[in-house]
Amino acid sequence: MADTTAAEPLIAEVPREEYLRYADELDGEVDEEVDESKLVKPGRFIWGLTVCAGVSGLLFGYDTGVISSTLVSIDSDLSARPLTTLDKSLITSATSFFALLVSPLTGVLADALGRKTVILAADILFVLGALWQAWTSSVAGMIAGRSVVGAAVGSASFVVPLYIGELSPGPWRGRMVTVSSLFITGGQVVAYIIGWWFSTTVHGWRWIVGIGVLPAAVQFVMLFFMPETPRWLVRAGKKESARRVLVSVYEGSEGVDVKRLVNSVLKRVEREILEEEEVVVRGREVGPPKQGWSKRVESVQENFAQLVGVGGNRRALIIACMLQGVQQLCGFNSLMYFSATIFSLVGFRSPTLTSLTIALTNFLFTLVAFHAIDRIGRRRILLLSIPVMVLGLLLCAFAFSFLDMPVDSSSLNPTLKIWPLVIVAAMTLYVAGYAIGLGNVPWQQSELFPLSVRSLGSALATATNWGSNTLVGLTFLPMMQFLSPTGTFVVYAGVCVTAWVCVRRIYPETAGLGLEDVGEVLRVGWGVEESVRRARERRRRS
Numbered sequence: 001m002a003d004t005t006a007a008e009p010l011i012a013e014v015p016r017e018e019y020l021r022y023a024d025e026l027d028g029e030v031d032e033e034v035d036e037s038k039l040v041k042p043g044r045f046i047w048g049l050t051v052c053a054g055v056s057g058l059l060f061g062y063d064t065g066v067i068s069s070t071l072v073s074i075d076s077d078l079s080a081r082p083l084t085t086l087d088k089s090l091i092t093s094a095t096s097f098f099a100l101l102v103s104p105l106t107g108v109l110a111d112a113l114g115r116k117t118v119i120l121a122a123d124i125l126f127v128l129g130a131l132w133q134a135w136t137s138s139v140a141g142m143i144a145g146r147s148v149v150g151a152a153v154g155s156a157s158f159v160v161p162l163y164i165g166e167l168s169p170g171p172w173r174g175r176m177v178t179v180s181s182l183f184i185t186g187g188q189v190v191a192y193i194i195g196w197w198f199s200t201t202v203h204g205w206r207w208i209v210g211i212g213v214l215p216a217a218v219q220f221v222m223l224f225f226m227p228e229t230p231r232w233l234v235r236a237g238k239k240e241s242a243r244r245v246l247v248s249v250y251e252g253s254e255g256v257d258v259k260r261l262v263n264s265v266l267k268r269v270e271r272e273i274l275e276e277e278e279v280v281v282r283g284r285e286v287g288p289p290k291q292g293w294s295k296r297v298e299s300v301q302e303n304f305a306q307l308v309g310v311g312g313n314r315r316a317l318i319i320a321c322m323l324q325g326v327q328q329l330c331g332f333n334s335l336m337y338f339s340a341t342i343f344s345l346v347g348f349r350s351p352t353l354t355s356l357t358i359a360l361t362n363f364l365f366t367l368v369a370f371h372a373i374d375r376i377g378r379r380r381i382l383l384l385s386i387p388v389m390v391l392g393l394l395l396c397a398f399a400f401s402f403l404d405m406p407v408d409s410s411s412l413n414p415t416l417k418i419w420p421l422v423i424v425a426a427m428t429l430y431v432a433g434y435a436i437g438l439g440n441v442p443w444q445q446s447e448l449f450p451l452s453v454r455s456l457g458s459a460l461a462t463a464t465n466w467g468s469n470t471l472v473g474l475t476f477l478p479m480m481q482f483l484s485p486t487g488t489f490v491v492y493a494g495v496c497v498t499a500w501v502c503v504r505r506i507y508p509e510t511a512g513l514g515l516e517d518v519g520e521v522l523r524v525g526w527g528v529e530e531s532v533r534r535a536r537e538r539r540r541r542s
């Protein structure tokens with residue numbers, strides 16, 4: 001959708017008295033009687049956009065899930081020698097490390113250039129990374145290709161939930177954002193299947209990594225027909241374009257007067273921007289206006305100061321980083337990366353197929369989350385599902401204590417006994433609990449932040465995710481060796497218990513709230529009791 005509207009002046013550029021008068025008028029103008037909570041069903045347009053944006057999730061899942069089969073099938077194709085342990089570690093961790101480096105940067109770009117531009121840039125990186133890996137003939141080339149993919153995954157993982165969250169009507173925001181988690185977990189299932197399919201083909205790994213080009217190229221083309229988010233457009237001074245997008249989002253929904261609702265949402269967004277600008281203007285030192293790059297740097301610094309200096313924003317950042325940190329530190333991805341190794345050590349003859357159960361369970365229970373997240377609520381779903389994870393982990397730890405783990409699969413006892421089966425069942429239980437809650441709720445992060453710091457806040461939380469992901473990837477095998485498998489799984493259970501306590505104390509219920517209303521909850525404190533009371537009332541009414 002091409003934007004032909006000339007940019008109106010940014011609110012910050014309007015003389016201060018005029019702007020304060022406008023803020024007062026706006027307060028009186030917001031139509032408090034119409035809000036999104038009365039919407040009955042979202043229209044086709046928003047579903048279409050969610051699915052198109054979700055393709056990045058598919059690439060995220062595929063590119064992270066594909067590494068285990070790629071490493072096995074490379075054999076001595078790179079540098080004419082088998083891969084060493086160091087090669088494997090570098091190839092694996094290059095992706096999460098580059099995702100960690102790039103996500104804060106794309107947070108700044110998504111504010112300056114728009115959410116859609118970052119998705120577009122990620123697609124170019126996905127294509128480049130896939131081709132680079134498929135053509136390389138050296139270990140160094142492979143590490144470079146994985147790094148490019150890491151930069152793509154880092155950008156996409158933060159910007160897609162942000163894009164979907166800023167477009168979705170409040171009552172469906174949870175479900176819509178969970179669609180991107182469905183694509184991630186679906187991408188991981190596809191990666192396992194394709195990896196297994198090409199495992200016996202000569203140079204099959206080149207196909208495995210190269211196939212990633214296709215969805216990225218398709219999404220690249222689709223992006224030219226997709227709009228920017230209305231929130232970003234209002235902030236960039238393109239209110240009429242924002243209005244057109246909102247009309248398309250709400251068109252076809254039952255239960256509301258679309259025109260009145262669009263006006264009300266636009267006014268709410270403007271009011272939020274004005275309030276935030278007021279905070280910045282009050283805190284800004286008076287000095288000559290900056291130009292060019294120094295203006296950009298100053299605005300990033302102001303943004304950061306606003307993020308950590310304003311109480312509500314700081315609380316949002318703490319919650320988002322805490323959730324993203326525990327999503328990884330609970331150890332889930334060690335199963336994604338190493339479950340085939342574990343299953344072969346405990347005696348399964350087809351470890352890849354057994355690992356597929358892990359990926360499939362993850363996908364199927366994300367579907368459950370999709371149905372439940374707006375009805376049950378983000379906070380409640382976490383409080384209910386984390387204990388299931390603890391149970392699964394402790395059962396795993398218990399079962400491991402009965403097994404003598406061999407150093408490699410050649411010295412194992414081939415007759416399957418009961419404990420390996422208990423391990424698979426316990427891991428499945430853990431993964432089901434993870435997929436319902438911690439696997440997807442942290443990606444709802446963007447709703448916690450007001451518009452002015454949404455992009456930067458989400459990007460920093462995403463960097464926490466990738467930092468913790470890298471840490472788990474690097475420490476899992478040494479922990480298994482030094483703490484024993486039982487000790488390792490008990491540590492992960494400890495992380496989950498800590499997560500449960502933190503969620504209970506500081507994470508308010510945000511389900512069902514309009515995007516502009518979440519900030520209100522965190523303004524004077526964590527807002528837990530009040531938000532839970534209101535969510536209960538909303539549930540009773542519906």
Ligand SMILES: O[C@H]1[C@H](O)[C@@H](O)[C@H](O)[C@@H](O)[C@H]1O
Binds near residue numbers: 362438439
């Ligand atoms: O939300 C996703 C999902 O749960 C994936 O299965 C996992 O591999 C990712 O690390 C996580 O961010």
